[in-house]
Amino acid sequence: METEEKQLQNLLKWAAHLGITDSTNGTPSHSRSCLGHSLIVSHFPLAGGRGLGAVRDLRKGALILKVPKSALFTAQSSLNEDHNLSHAINSHSSLSSTQILTLCLLYEMGKGKNSRWHPYLVLLPRSYDLLATFGQFEQRALQVDDAIWAAEKATLKAELEWKEASKVMEQLQLKPQLVSFRAWLWASATVSSRTMHIAWDEAGCLCPVGDLFNYAAPGEEPNGSENVGGTMNSSSLAEGDGESILDSEKINPQLQRLTDGWFEEEANAYCFYARLSYRKGEQVLLSYGTYTNLELLEHYGFLLNENPNDKVFIPLDTGIYSSGSWPKESQYIHQNGKPSFALLSALRLWLTPVNQRRAVGHLAYSGCQLSVDNEVSVMKWILKNCQDQLNNLPTSIEEDIILLSTIDKIQEFNTPTELKRHLSTFGGEACTFLEANGLQSGRNGAELSLSGKTKLSIQRWKLAVQWRLRYKRTLADCISYCCELIKPVQLNSS
Numbered sequence: 001m002e003t004e005e006k007q008l009q010n011l012l013k014w015a016a017h018l019g020i021t022d023s024t025n026g027t028p029s030h031s032r033s034c035l036g037h038s039l040i041v042s043h044f045p046l047a048g049g050r051g052l053g054a055v056r057d058l059r060k061g062a063l064i065l066k067v068p069k070s071a072l073f074t075a076q077s078s079l080n081e082d083h084n085l086s087h088a089i090n091s092h093s094s095l096s097s098t099q100i101l102t103l104c105l106l107y108e109m110g111k112g113k114n115s116r117w118h119p120y121l122v123l124l125p126r127s128y129d130l131l132a133t134f135g136q137f138e139q140r141a142l143q144v145d146d147a148i149w150a151a152e153k154a155t156l157k158a159e160l161e162w163k164e165a166s167k168v169m170e171q172l173q174l175k176p177q178l179v180s181f182r183a184w185l186w187a188s189a190t191v192s193s194r195t196m197h198i199a200w201d202e203a204g205c206l207c208p209v210g211d212l213f214n215y216a217a218p219g220e221e222p223n224g225s226e227n228v229g230g231t232m233n234s235s236s237l238a239e240g241d242g243e244s245i246l247d248s249e250k251i252n253p254q255l256q257r258l259t260d261g262w263f264e265e266e267a268n269a270y271c272f273y274a275r276l277s278y279r280k281g282e283q284v285l286l287s288y289g290t291y292t293n294l295e296l297l298e299h300y301g302f303l304l305n306e307n308p309n310d311k312v313f314i315p316l317d318t319g320i321y322s323s324g325s326w327p328k329e330s331q332y333i334h335q336n337g338k339p340s341f342a343l344l345s346a347l348r349l350w351l352t353p354v355n356q357r358r359a360v361g362h363l364a365y366s367g368c369q370l371s372v373d374n375e376v377s378v379m380k381w382i383l384k385n386c387q388d389q390l391n392n393l394p395t396s397i398e399e400d401i402i403l404l405s406t407i408d409k410i411q412e413f414n415t416p417t418e419l420k421r422h423l424s425t426f427g428g429e430a431c432t433f434l435e436a437n438g439l440q441s442g443r444n445g446a447e448l449s450l451s452g453k454t455k456l457s458i459q460r461w462k463l464a465v466q467w468r469l470r471y472k473r474t475l476a477d478c479i480s481y482c483c484e485l486i487k488p489v490q491l492n493s494s
Helices: 004-017 075-081 083-090 097-109 136-141 145-171 181-194 235-239 293-299 318-322 341-350 354-365 372-392 397-410 416-423 428-436 452-493
Strands: 039-044 049-054 063-068 195-198 201-206 261-264 269-273
Touching (some): 083 097, 097 181, 097 201, 145 293, 181 195, 195 261, 318 341, 341 354, 341 372, 397 428, 416 428
Antiparallel strands (some): 039 049, 063 269
């Protein structure tokens, strides 16, 4: 069996033959690899694992990777190449574009080494940690109702789409292992987490080599120069240092929201640009778009400890929504603990007597404080509700920190006996984990090593705890923020 390093070399050589290149002149540096001029595959253990690093200093806006249309895995290309696949899918018009691309991927996987995509497919992850893959235990470990519901909904949606596509899979006579719900989860997770936007298909495309970039959240960059609201954004390219190859006036208006890369009709290729300047050896990152941590988990299977786009929603009285015109999704707490503009404005108006709201409405909508007493009432209301949220959750911040440390330790364990011995002393959630994985009863105790299923459950458990810990820290930071604002007023009044 080929090692992963050998498979990677084969991928880069295969990609070079397809015309994928990181060379600015548009041709591969040499036939053995599509990389080497601007990028190199490296390992970044603290920032996403395997990714792409700079082999030289790269200037912001510079072209760093080009993937021809013929090298993109799309539903269109798959259907054009295979009559049986095209006939089976076209006979089921109710399928969504995402279901179709998922079916195309499973069909191609079924060809094994006979697939022209084999060098690419063999290096795809064997498993993902998207919310749809969370078992019942990992779902409950999220603790927050909205997050649990999001995970349950993602799983139900995946199961429904699998059942709808099952007749097509039978018609295609896919191998039994490719017809299972487990296989569907893997393929749909691949589509969700690795596809890139193309204008002609809502499902997007799989982009060999281009999908090796790891994620950087918009607004996360050290120089803070990007402020992105969509999936990607090309406006930053007009701010470049003279080496941007794009004239901003020539960019398609529909692509103004793109940052790092998009499909260029003139080049007939997917083109990627440096989102900022990189030094040699630094990891080159790609923005997939503006996502909260829960959305990152849902669509990509990871989260960020420091995500400038994360949000925490606290329960709000229906009267708060009806007192103004701010949409629900705009009323939240930022990751740094500060209430959003809309949340503050809505609460200021709501905590104003009804007969006075019309007179001060214009001030509330402009973001102005209405009075000292009103502002103190707003801060006390937010503080109390954040505290209530924390008190209603099963574990505290301190307990979650200890639990995360424990999970880090057990990820190094190799046997069920070792795992059971360590977790049994903790009780509570740890024992629930053992029961959920059949380890408490001892029916798996005779195994010589931990099963792959148990290892995946540990990883997803860790993600759930990381998510809820970040959620709680935001609430705690909001409480501190409100206290700091209230304190001077209380001191002056005493």
